[in-house]
Amino acid sequence: MSKRKSSSSDDERRGHHAAKRRPKLAKKKKHLYLLVDDWERGYSVRKLDVDxxxxxxxxxxxxxxxxxxxxxxxxxxxxxxEALHEVSCHLTSHGTKIFAMQPGEGKPAIPGFDTHTHGVTICPWPSCQGNNYSNPLFVSVAGDKLFLFMDVLAEVLGDQPPYDSKAPWSWTTIKQARPPFFTGKVLCHAMHPDGRTLFVSAGSRRRRRPNRREEHYYSESESEPEPESESSEQGQGTFSFDTERLQWTKHGDWVLPFSGQAYFDAELDAWIGLCGERNCAGFLCSCDVVAAADEFITGASPPSWKLGQEKLFMNRxxxxxxxxxxxxxxxxxxxxxxxxxxxxxxxxxxxxxxxxxxxxxxxxxxxxxxxxxxxxxxxxxxxxxxxxxxxxxxxxxxxxxxxxxxxxxxxxxxx
Structure with missing residues (x-):
């Protein structure tokens, strides 16, 4: 007697049960890593369990x-x-690694530390090396690409070759990705939830009248901010960068309300970050996510945002x-x-x-x-x-x- 041919549904059912039998890989627990300048030759890597x-x-x-x-x-x-204890030293993370991006001009390469393997590695210098290396913007995208933006150029660090490969680990200069703003004027940045679009606000925060929610936080002794000016500076505003198409898009002369890096939180459905608006230091704020470049409509207004209720550091x-x-x-x-x-x-x-x-x-x-x-x-x-x-x-x-x-x-x- 010939055996009955298994149907696609039978195969799917067996595959489902096999998947259930397979042990799930435990998710790697994350930790807080601090790079502390308590060593005369550089930084100590401290690993803390927040639990x-x-x-x-x-x-x-x-x-x-x-x-x-x-x-x-x-x-x-x-x-x-090993790295310099100077303002010009830039420490950044990429994937599971932490790099000291400017260890000193005499160093042959950039040192890195892998937080998961506790291994030490070296990363090649960008092609710019020490030239015009002030005020860079480093952005790691999905752990796959590390972008370096400067006033005059942009570079991206490719995947690290296998340990037994003879191919060099290298940076690639992307001429068309040169930012349309001065990196020394960057106010904040955030990744879009699509995982590929970077948003950057640069320039200066123009003074404007506070909304009702913010009026509570202004001191009575301080003068009320002047209304926002209609004029805009060159390179001021909010821009998005498509990390796949390698294209910049300007969204407007307005800037996002953050200071430093902001993060998308799916549960709150908003970007969250430290507020950078006038007299709001110490507060968090949430901001609606701006549409990505391919969804962007010319002349769109700035996104709505909310100021947090608590000041997270005060009296000091x-x-x-x-x-x-x-x-x-x-x-x-x-x-x-x-x-x-x-x-x-x-x-x-x-x-x-x-x-x-x-x-x-x-x-x-x-x-x-x-x-x-x-x-x-x-x-x-x-x-x-x-x-x-x-x-x-x-x-x-x-x-x-x-x-x-x-x-x-x-x-x-x-x-």
């Missing part, structure tokens, strides 16, 4: 975490990266140096703030010494205040943090007085 942070109730304090609850690094660093502006926001997925975020130690406050009675270019050295002690929290919209549609928060304050000491790192912004990565 081990202490929890607190948001109702207990207006601030996220009191500075008094600080500790010190006790475990040795997972690695160290004199100690504040810089802050970085990280997205951990599922409407969860991590805020890393860099501060001068509170016991060094007496050194800053004269505000002129706070400038990086000043000859007066900043104190060596630093405090990294780290907080993790969730975001949601309340019943009124307002953006606010969820009640449960976690965090830690860590103190460390820089090895020398001069040469501030990363424009005082903490170098933190969620990988």
């Amino acid at each position: 081990a942070f202490d929890y607190c109730d948001a109702a207990e304090t207006d601030d996220l975490l009191p500075l008094e609850q600080h500790q010190y690094f006790t475990d040795p660093p997972v690695a160290r990266i 502006q004199q100690l504040h140096l810089g802050v970085k926001l990280l997205y951990m997925g599922d409407s969860s975020f991590c805020l890393v703030e860099s501060l001068i130690h509170k016991e060094d406050d007496h050194l800053f009675r004269d505000e002129s010494i706070l400038h990086v270019d000043s000859q007066f050295p900043l104190p060596r002690r630093r405090v990294l205040c780290i907080n993790t929290f969730g975001l949601k919209y309340n019943k009124k549609g307002e953006l606010q943090t969820k009640p449960r928060r976690a965090g830690a304050c860590i103190t460390y000491k820089r090895p020398h007085d001069f040469g501030e790192s990363l424009s005082l912004t903490p170098s933190a990565f969620w990988l």
